[in-house]
Amino acid sequence: xxxxxxxxxxxxxxxxxxxxxxxxxxxxxxxxxxxxxxxxxxxxxxxxxxxxxxxxxxxxxxxxxxxxxxxxxxxxxxxxxxxxxxxxxxxxxxxxxxxxxxxxxxxxxxxxxxxxxxxxxxxxxxxxxxxxxxxxxxxxxxxxxxxxxxxxxxxxxxxxxxxxxxxxxxxxxxxxxxxxxxxxxxxxxxxxxxxxxxxxxxxxxxxxxxxxxxxxxxxxxxxxxxxxxxxxxxxxxxxxxxxxxxxxxxxxxxxxxxxxxxxxxxxxxxxxxxxxxxxxxxxxxxxxxxxxxxxxxxxxxxxxxxxxxxxxxxxxxxxxxxxxxxxxxxxxxxx
Amino acid sequence: xxxxxxxxxxxxxxxxxxxxxxxxxxxxxxxxxxxxxxxxxxxxxxxxxxxxxxxxxxxxxxxxxxxxxxxxxxxxxxxxxxxxxxxxxxxxxxxxxxxxxxxxxxxxxxxxxxxxxxxxxxxxxxxxxxxxxxxxxxxxxxxxxxxxxxxxxxxxxxxxxxxxxxxxxxxxxxxxxxxxxxxxxxxxxxxxxxxxxxxxxxxxxxxxxxxxxxxxxxxxxxxxxxxxxxxxxxxxxxxxxxxxxxxxxxxxxxxxxx
Numbered sequence: 366x367x368x369x370x371x372x373x374x375x376x377x378x379x380x381x382x383x384x385x386x387x388x389x390x391x392x393x394x395x396x397x398x399x400x401x402x403x404x405x406x407x408x409x410x411x412x413x414x415x416x417x418x419x420x421x422x423x424x425x426x427x428x429x430x431x432x433x434x435x436x437x438x439x440x441x442x443x444x445x446x447x448x449x450x451x452x453x454x455x456x457x458x459x460x461x462x463x464x465x466x467x468x469x470x471x472x473x474x475x476x477x478x479x480x481x482x483x484x485x486x487x488x489x490x491x492x493x494x495x496x497x498x499x500x501x502x503x504x505x506x507x508x509x510x511x512x513x514x515x516x517x518x519x520x521x522x523x524x525x526x527x528x529x530x531x532x533x534x535x536x537x538x539x540x541x542x543x544x545x546x547x548x549x550x551x552x553x554x555x556x557x558x559x560x561x562x563x564x565x566x567x568x569x570x571x572x573x574x575x576x577x578x579x580x581x582x583x584x585x586x587x588x589x590x591x592x593x594x595x596x597x598x599x600x601x602x603x604x605x606x607x608x609x610x611x612x613x614x615x616x617x618x619x620x621x622x623x624x625x626x627x628x629x630x631x632x633x634x635x636x637x638x639x640x641x642x643x644x645x646x647x648x649x650x651x652x653x654x655x656x657x658x659x660x661x662x663x664x665x666x667x668x669x670x671x672x673x674x675x676x677x678x679x680x681x682x683x684x685x686x687x688x689x690x691x692x693x694x695x696x697x698x699x700x
Numbered sequence: 701x702x703x704x705x706x707x708x709x710x711x712x713x714x715x716x717x718x719x720x721x722x723x724x725x726x727x728x729x730x731x732x733x734x735x736x737x738x739x740x741x742x743x744x745x746x747x748x749x750x751x752x753x754x755x756x757x758x759x760x761x762x763x764x765x766x767x768x769x770x771x772x773x774x775x776x777x778x779x780x781x782x783x784x785x786x787x788x789x790x791x792x793x794x795x796x797x798x799x800x801x802x803x804x805x806x807x808x809x810x811x812x813x814x815x816x817x818x819x820x821x822x823x824x825x826x827x828x829x830x831x832x833x834x835x836x837x838x839x840x841x842x843x844x845x846x847x848x849x850x851x852x853x854x855x856x857x858x859x860x861x862x863x864x865x866x867x868x869x870x871x872x873x874x875x876x877x878x879x880x881x882x883x884x885x886x887x888x889x890x891x892x893x894x895x896x897x898x899x900x901x902x903x904x905x906x907x908x909x910x911x912x913x914x915x916x917x918x919x920x921x922x923x924x925x926x927x928x929x930x931x932x933x934x935x936x937x938x939x940x941x942x943x944x945x946x947x948x949x950x951x952x953x954x955x956x957x958x
Contacts, residue, residue, distance in 0.1 A: 491758075578795075580791060580793055580795040581795060581797065581798070583753065583756070583789075583791060583795065584791070584795040584796070584797060584858070584861075585797075585808075586753060586756055586784060587751065587753060587784055587788065587789035587791070587862070588784065588785070588788075588808060588809040588812060588861070588862075588865065589781050589782065589783075589784040589785030589786075589809065589812060589813070589865070590781070590784075590812055591781050594812055598797060598808060599797065602797070602798070602799030602800075603798070603799065605799070
């Protein structure tokens with residue numbers, strides 16, 4: 366109403382609006398509501414970047430204090446002695462343990478999560494899929510220390526059978542050889558992490574699978590595809606990038622998981638070729654175990670290890686984005 | 701191998717809602733039959749019962765008989781999956797598999813049905829794309845995604861995909877309603893060529909289109925919203941558009957409907 370009266374009373378002086386005006390109009394920032402929203406959203410974006418930068422600066426500064434005094438090679442040393450003079454510490458074992466436990470978790474969790482998501486969206490009757498989805502949501506709400514306690518009290522004692530079986534039949538691979546120690550090893554940690562990241566991967570995958578356009582599924586059905594073939598031809602290709610994103614969310618949690626790992630693992634500073642023998646460590650677990658009693662310098666050293674975890678997480682996310690972008694023209698997004 | 705469709709006493713439901721009631725008709729092989737009628741009259745539903753796509757919708761079920769030559773599509777022990785391999789379908793909106801190349805889109809149906817050698821696949825893909833009048837436009841970019849084509853090309857790609865498996869019947873559910881007039885003309889020409897080989901049933905909202913492409917036309921109508929759709933009459937297209945035997949058909953065709 367305002368605009369129309371304005372238009373009739375005062376026609377614009379020039380028929381061509383200036384470039385700046387056009388730009389402003391295109392951004393939709395001429396009305397107060399638009400301006401406020403633009404300010405809010407832009408501010409939030411900038412705040413996020415500023416926070417990330419602040420964390421990076423903090424980590425880098427404190428880390429550099431510690432690394433400059435490190436007598437051993439920070440990246441390759443198999444020890445963590447920050448209290449001695451000169452201090453000797455390195456992150457090799459932590460990086461190895463973090464990555465190995467996360468890989469184990471992903472290998473177990475991703476196929477199961479995708480299978481559950483497919484079951485909920487394409488196989489289960491509606492009456493069943495609701496309650497199952499609810500239980501999976503509950504799984505995500507359990508605090509990680511509870512998982513840790515469950516892992517230490519229930520999972521660890523019950524792993525000996527599986528470990529013996531793996532050692533008997535697959536011990537020759539080296540990865541599954543077992544010397545009979547308590548099963549507080551990377552495999553147990555990986556299984557526990559898998560259970561913990563299962564809900565997030567399942568939920569995100571389920572959402573993605575649910576959004577597969579009906580017409581893509583009908584395209585496969587009309588060719589005479591069975592339900593599984595519909596999933597293979599239409600659902601999985603469409604959901605692929607979403608499943609990768611979901612997995613990355615899970616991987617992020619697995620990489621940074623602290624209390625559950627600290628409760629289950631019996632750590633040492635060695636790299637073990639076998640997943641079954643106890644020992645090793647992860648960044649987050651190492652920080653949690655040592656931070657309380659660490660000196661000022663010890664804390665800086667732990668922060669340095671945290672910086673490495675930060676970088677690894679960034680690399681993993683970058684890799685995931687690259688994978689998604691590589692086949693973008695084939696994704697369902699441009700259909 | 702085009703086959704005759706023989707429908708008798710077909711009633712289809714969505715849950716408790718009766719969508720179409722007691723429909724009987726015969727569709728001759730190597731002919732084009734057009735279904736016309738107002739929105740909601742059940743012509744798409746009826747089309748989808750002809751390849752058992754109707755029952756994919758939750759609650760969808762059917763009573764009655766659909767014979768393809770002598771085989772009852774709803775007979776005991778008939779697998780809907782094998783029915784759909786015999787009765788191909790093209791949809792309202794072009795729906796090539798977005799993650800597949802043009803080649804893979806056309807080969808998709810064959811790959812479902814068994815193992816083919818690469819050279820066999822290439823032959824069929826070329827033949828199907830030529831059959832869909834698309835070969836000259838895409839022969840240099842068979843490995844590019846099908847979703848990169850224009851809407852009309854995508855629809856012809858979908859037709860190529862449907863005829864690649866040599867179905868007995870080709871169902872088309874408003875295949876041109878999302879296309880511009882030139883692409884529509886290309887599809888209509890194609891329909892004229894395809895009827896040499898297939899039995900074709902097409903649902904359309906465009907009465908000129910029905911008059912142009914079809915040999916026979918069926919008019920569907922419903923008494924009121926919520927009532928099941930019924931077949932009012934089916935006759936030679938020429939007769940339906942010049943001298944229909946039911947008044948409602950004439951009203952609809954001449955635009956005096958509703």
